[in-house]
Amino acid sequence: MKADHGHRPDDDPHRPQAHGPFPGDATGRGPAEGHHSGHGPGHGPSGGGPAHSEDAHHRATPWPQARERAERAARAVPAPGAGTRRAPVSLPLDAALGLVLAEPLAALTDLPSFDASAMDGWAVAGPGPWDVRDEGALAGRARPEPLTDGEAVRIATGARIPQDTTAVLRSEHGRIDDKGRLHPAREVGHGQDIRPRGQECRGGEHLLPAGALVTPAVLGLAAAAGYDTLTVVPRPRVDVLVLGDELLAEGLPQDGRIRDALGPMLPPWLRALGAEVTTVRRIGDDANALHRAVSRSEADLIVTTGGTAAGPVDHVHPMLRRFGAELLVDGVKVRPGHPMLLARTRKDQHLVGLPGNPLAAVSGLLTLAEPLLRTLAARSAPEPYALPLQSTVPGHPYDTRLVPVVLRGDHAVPLRYNGPAMLRGVAASDALAVVPPGGARAGQEAELLDLPWAAAGIGVCFT
Numbered sequence: 001m002k003a004d005h006g007h008r009p010d011d012d013p014h015r016p017q018a019h020g021p022f023p024g025d026a027t028g029r030g031p032a033e034g035h036h037s038g039h040g041p042g043h044g045p046s047g048g049g050p051a052h053s054e055d056a057h058h059r060a061t062p063w064p065q066a067r068e069r070a071e072r073a074a075r076a077v078p079a080p081g082a083g084t085r086r087a088p089v090s091l092p093l094d095a096a097l098g099l100v101l102a103e104p105l106a107a108l109t110d111l112p113s114f115d116a117s118a119m120d121g122w123a124v125a126g127p128g129p130w131d132v133r134d135e136g137a138l139a140g141r142a143r144p145e146p147l148t149d150g151e152a153v154r155i156a157t158g159a160r161i162p163q164d165t166t167a168v169l170r171s172e173h174g175r176i177d178d179k180g181r182l183h184p185a186r187e188v189g190h191g192q193d194i195r196p197r198g199q200e201c202r203g204g205e206h207l208l209p210a211g212a213l214v215t216p217a218v219l220g221l222a223a224a225a226g227y228d229t230l231t232v233v234p235r236p237r238v239d240v241l242v243l244g245d246e247l248l249a250e251g252l253p254q255d256g257r258i259r260d261a262l263g264p265m266l267p268p269w270l271r272a273l274g275a276e277v278t279t280v281r282r283i284g285d286d287a288n289a290l291h292r293a294v295s296r297s298e299a300d301l302i303v304t305t306g307g308t309a310a311g312p313v314d315h316v317h318p319m320l321r322r323f324g325a326e327l328l329v330d331g332v333k334v335r336p337g338h339p340m341l342l343a344r345t346r347k348d349q350h351l352v353g354l355p356g357n358p359l360a361a362v363s364g365l366l367t368l369a370e371p372l373l374r375t376l377a378a379r380s381a382p383e384p385y386a387l388p389l390q391s392t393v394p395g396h397p398y399d400t401r402l403v404p405v406v407l408r409g410d411h412a413v414p415l416r417y418n419g420p421a422m423l424r425g426v427a428a429s430d431a432l433a434v435v436p437p438g439g440a441r442a443g444q445e446a447e448l449l450d451l452p453w454a455a456a457g458i459g460v461c462f463t
């Protein structure tokens, strides 16, 4: 399929910009690289096979709707009670990081669970000066003896307050005279520097709602509130099937064969999107192997790469037909990545077909796999945000473009090397800018899709 798709981008009348630098684009564009913006189905005599006819283009879903459909598809998976969607699981705290609470986090105790000192100093009873007891109260010790009026006892931050304490005097605010009596350097208010039991919450109180993301702070709160395990929505399971006979797993590209870029890229990216990657298989251009792999898969989502177009060995559409799968999205009005697709293979299983061109595959990942996985994992959508573009980005006449950008101050700087077969731009980028049909001028705001590691760092988002 890779030898010749029969497309000739340069012939395309809808190509919005010739090769060459973007007007006003400081970063320019990669050498001799188009974004295939116009080699859409049915344009010109070399427009491709039947799957790429005018019809195919009309069938294609506008980009925003494609994302909504992917979300809706996940919402339509029947709830766990019906025996399909995976039931919530109880996991030790550290294993729950990055997942979503399946039930509200209710405090298992009052917090603090006893009246405690907020400062190092003395617990005092009544107005000073006070007689100081010999023995002090340290954090973590059992209940200290009650104080009597006019008495003080050394106390550490976090230690239990003796009964009848009226305040804590900070160590820097007290002075002991030569007779061993404690004098306040300033007035001490009633209850000062005492953290009363239940100040943060009462036992049973809801601290966080179901649906909250388990962050490191949530793990801390859960531990403080008495939890050893958390009940969370399990990660959706994803099987990745990499198609293409031309792909090499190692060494230098040679003899017309190229390195598989998606096998190494997709599993960690999918994990960053909250998935558990259960299988990664390279299955060449073998229609039967593809059929077998799909029929055996028990994953919530199957992701295939390549084979979405209409070449002689593009097996994804025929395989889906053979399965009687329901095509929910068959092509999207987005560049790169327009042949991407979403199908329902079973009532509790979906398939996202990513195009083989690597940046087109990224586009499909963010357009279809991200909303689907996010919704299956019960995570909320990131707040949409936009920044002005530092330079003009030409658009496709009808389709949305996704363009790698770096974020510099309050601007998004479009990157070169953004062609569908290139990863050089996206590898250096922080986000993809959503460029509407017709393009965007310098200074115009563009919606941004953050790459999952851009804000959080690799260590955080890949756990």
Ligand SMILES: Nc1nc2c(c(=O)[nH]1)N[C@H]1C(S)=C(S)[C@@H](COP(=O)(O)OP(=O)(O)OC[C@H]3O[C@@H](n4cnc5c(N)ncnc54)[C@H](O)[C@@H]3O)O[C@H]1N2
Pocket: 001, 002, 005, 006, 007, 036, 039, 040, 041, 046, 047, 048, 049, 052, 242, 243, 244, 246, 247, 258, 259, 260, 261, 262, 263, 305, 306, 307, 308, 309, 310, 311, 314, 336, 337, 338, 339, 354, 355, 356, 357, 358, 360, 420
């Ligand atoms: N007649 C037409 N041909 C094509 C059209 C079209 O509209 N009409 N669309 C083009 C577009 S756009 C894309 S994108 C590709 C999508 O094709 P497939 O999904 O069938 O992908 P392949 O043909 O298998 O591969 C395309 C390209 O990507 C390379 N590739 C594939 N897998 C990998 C991988 N794992 N790592 C690195 N590179 C990979 C492959 O060698 C090809 O060069 O179709 C166009 N054709």
Ligand code: MOO
Pocket: 035, 036, 037, 334, 335, 336, 337, 338, 339, 355, 357, 360, 361, 420, 421
């Ligand atoms: O331009 Mo294709 O849409 O590379 O994905």
